[in-house]
Amino acid sequence: MKGLVYEGPKQVAVKEVPDAKVQGPLDAVIRLTTTNICGSDLHMYEGRTAVEEGKVLGHENMGIVEEVGPGVQQVKPGDRVSVPFNIACGTCRNCQTGWWSFCTRVNPTEGMDGAAYGYANMGPYDGGQAEFLRVPFADVNLLHLPQGTEHENDFTMLSDIFPTGWHGVELSGFVPGDRVAVFGGGPVGLMAAHSAIIRGASEVFVVDQVPDRLRLAESIGAVGIDFSAGDPDEQILERTGGLGCDRGVEAVGFQAHDAAGEEHPALTLDHLVNVVRTTGGIGVVGVYVPQDPGVDPPERADRVDWQYGTFFTKGQSMGTGQAPVKRYNRQLRDLIIKGRARPSFIVSHEVPLDEAPDAYDKFDRRVEGYTKVLLKPHG
Structure with missing residues (x-):
């Protein structure tokens, strides 16, 4: 599959990367319909973090469930979902008290509680600026969305910003x-x-x-x-x-x-x-x-x-601290559905995944009109 890879300060490239796969019974694989470039991605892009070269970036993700592990019960192939940038187990002390952004089980990095997709020091997880994404603890982490394509550019803001x-x-x-x-x-x-x-x-x-x-x-x-x-x-x-x-x-x-x-x-x-x-x-x-x-x-x-x-x-x-997305995303989804919230007002560009390097460059340089870029991995 194709994915956007960090290659060094101000260097990213779309390359062939290993396919996202179900690796455990609680995993799901998502076919990405929209994945965003986040302002915090620019810290990595500019070389201001310890992100390793070769990392697939992208923590603002949504799409369609493609495959699930045998232990997944709440989501099924074909479901449309938002993927919170936090990766949470759902059962540790912090998760049980609503602090999914500081899960104590999912990040092996010393001194770090909490994990995320495609981000420095946030665990070994590839990001979603790619065609597909592996989601651990899928029942815990995925938010159901209405089927179809309505509100796509609003719902894509539910993963993070x-x-x-x-x-x-x-x-x-x-x-x-x-x-x-x-x-x-x-x-x-x-x-x-x-x-x-x-x-x-x-x-x-x-x-x-x-x-x-x-x-x-x-x-x-x-x-x-x-x-x-x-x-x-x-x-x-x-x-x-x-x-x-x-x-x-x-x-x-x-x-x-x-x-x-x-x-x-x-x-x-x-x-x-x-x-x-x-x-x-x-x-x-x-x-x-x-x-x-x-x-x-x-x-x-x-x-x-x-x-x-x-x-x-x-x-x-x-x-x-980082937002515990699951504390808010269901209510914010419903505000969007009812027309009370319209976070897509910030969207300036929708581009194919292949154009992501150019979009990173322009977003980083604050080129006029580049306020929020959405990537469409499958067109």
Whole structure:
């Protein structure tokens, strides 16, 4: 089968790779209908993680069940399914308490709880930017979707970014009526803004400098804040009469850049501490890493120099970590079906798998119009 393989910094290629197969009684094999390029894939693409060469990338996946192992009971060939990026056993302590993103059984990497498809340090699992995908613990991990092709480009957001955006809002302690600041207008940030609006936010700010992203934020009723036009803290405080926001979502991560393009890992954390009111909350779903090959020494990435003293003085709270997709995906699926959510508003391109290397390059360089790329492995 064909799959997109990581070959080194800013080098990916579509190649023949080993076929996805049922390897155990609880496995399923999925024929991918849509698989997405995620903003967090770019950390690997740029060589800023420890992902190994030869890895098939791709953790945002959906498709049709092709084959199941003899122990699978809840799904069958022909079922249309969403595949959460988390791989979970369903029975360990973390899974049983709803933290499928931190499963203690599925990742043999030392010091890491939780696994994912095609991602650095997240276990030995190939990704789904390919024609087929093996899914372990299929009964636990797969979400049934209505048959057919309706809502394809909405449902494909259920594997990661829609639940992750929702999780960022949840981690912040959001309640209806809150005013929310989202730093980062990429796909996850836009999903966080969409989630906050669906959940009844009184006002949502999205901070970025890419015009396409700011336009998309405004298209769903958020207020776009262009940080290249001036200090975003001052812009938000001016618009709120000095009150700031009740909640904030960090959707950028460790490769945050200022308007001049200089990298500052703590930049968005500092901004959020400034614009969130005393006793307010912050949800961090942007990726931070314990080691980064892009810095010397790599372990320096584990210490982020942010204004914790101000955070403490203001009595703020913070939640962090990868989204437990299964906690939210069924409800978000139903919001899509009923027309209450339309996460596909961010989609800019749908391309065949063979065009993935070019799409990675353009998405990474923020070429105008490249906001979210969907890959169609079977046309």
